[in-house]
Amino acid sequence: FLFLKSKIRGYCWIHISRRAPIRLFGGQVTSWKNDHGEELLFVSSKAIKPPKPFRGGIPICFPQFGTQGNLEQHGFARNRLWAIDDNPPPLPVNPAIKAFVDLILKPSEDDLKMWPHSFEFRLRIALGAGGDLSLTSRIRNTNTDGRPFSYTFAFHTYFSVSDISEVRVEGLETMDYLDNMKGKERFTEQGDAIVFESEVDKVYLAAPSKVAIIDHDMRRTFVVTKEGLPDAVVWNPWDKKAKAMQDFGDSEYKHMLCVEPAAVEKPITLKPGEEWKGRLGLSAVPSSYCSGQLDPLKVLHG
Numbered sequence: 001f002l003f004l005k006s007k008i009r010g011y012c013w014i015h016i017s018r019r020a021p022i023r024l025f026g027g028q029v030t031s032w033k034n035d036h037g038e039e040l041l042f043v044s045s046k047a048i049k050p051p052k053p054f055r056g057g058i059p060i061c062f063p064q065f066g067t068q069g070n071l072e073q074h075g076f077a078r079n080r081l082w083a084i085d086d087n088p089p090p091l092p093v094n095p096a097i098k099a100f101v102d103l104i105l106k107p108s109e110d111d112l113k114m115w116p117h118s119f120e121f122r123l124r125i126a127l128g129a130g131g132d133l134s135l136t137s138r139i140r141n142t143n144t145d146g147r148p149f150s151y152t153f154a155f156h157t158y159f160s161v162s163d164i165s166e167v168r169v170e171g172l173e174t175m176d177y178l179d180n181m182k183g184k185e186r187f188t189e190q191g192d193a194i195v196f197e198s199e200v201d202k203v204y205l206a207a208p209s210k211v212a213i214i215d216h217d218m219r220r221t222f223v224v225t226k227e228g229l230p231d232a233v234v235w236n237p238w239d240k241k242a243k244a245m246q247d248f249g250d251s252e253y254k255h256m257l258c259v260e261p262a263a264v265e266k267p268i269t270l271k272p273g274e275e276w277k278g279r280l281g282l283s284a285v286p287s288s289y290c291s292g293q294l295d296p297l298k299v300l301h302g
């Protein structure tokens with residue numbers, strides 16, 4: 001089968017290959033498991049029900065990332081009911097894909113009052129034979145008044161990690177970033193891989209197409225690939241902000257890390273009839289870390 005549809009707690013979920021449930025509210029992947037049934041994405045034990053955004057999995061930020069505009073934080077797509085797209089325009093066939101589902105979001109009359117642009121947002125969620133997960137976004141300007149529109153975007157991916165203090169992110173060293181905690185001021189990352197000792201909220205600019213999250217304790221490496229999305233946001237709220245968030249446990253920051261392929265610094269502009277495509281690829285590979293034996297270049301370049 002390609003996917004199953006079920007109704008749990010009054011709202012609709014779909015499951016592809018029993019390994020990745022997707023919430024139609026938000027078009028949001030809420031779980032991704034490996035062959036051993038281990039959860040790879042973080043979901044807060046305090047995640048709340050619609051109409052609030054769901055804390056965990058892979059929320060979609062569109063048409064605005066963060067507070068960069070007049071809309072609600074991260075835009076409205078994560079707060080809308082998406083539909084199953086029964087007849088999506090074809091995408092190039094990838095033989096590694098085992099199962100997929102297509103979703104679609106179009107603006108409601110109320111959305112058009114807030115953001116006066118007509119669009120079709122198609123999302124393909126696919127599982128590969130080895131358990132890899134990919135999300136492909138296609139956004140089309142369907143304005144009939146000849147007007148272009150611009151937006152910012154992110155796949156706000158929450159990874160589950162054993163202990164944030166033991167995690168390293170490889171691939172972003174020496175990159176320029178905007179620090180959301182310092183009024184979006186621009187800095188350059190120094191030296192080594194990124195480690196975590198306090199709150200982090202950074203937008204890495206023109207980040208590489210592959211980033212690795214190395215979890216020593218779990219002996220696992222997440223490889224995040226991105227296409228069409230120049231930036232990568234890295235976020236962990238740490239203890240103080242965790243306590244202030246209603247839908248997040250006080251100590252849950254220890255077990256999560258957001259690495260979010262995104263288009264933040266330079267908004268994407270589409271003319272009527274134009275379509276943009278962005279892709280997120282996730283794989284989780286076993287890593288046997290033994291004091292410095294893990295070769296980051298191997299992780300990043302295969």
Ligand SMILES: O=P(O)(O)OC[C@H]1O[C@H](O)[C@H](O)[C@@H](O)[C@@H]1O
Nearest residue numbers: 066073074180201233234235258
């Ligand atoms: O609480 P939310 O609206 O889901 O946002 C959670 C976080 O998302 C991103 O990572 C932003 O860079 C952060 O500034 C924000 O705090």
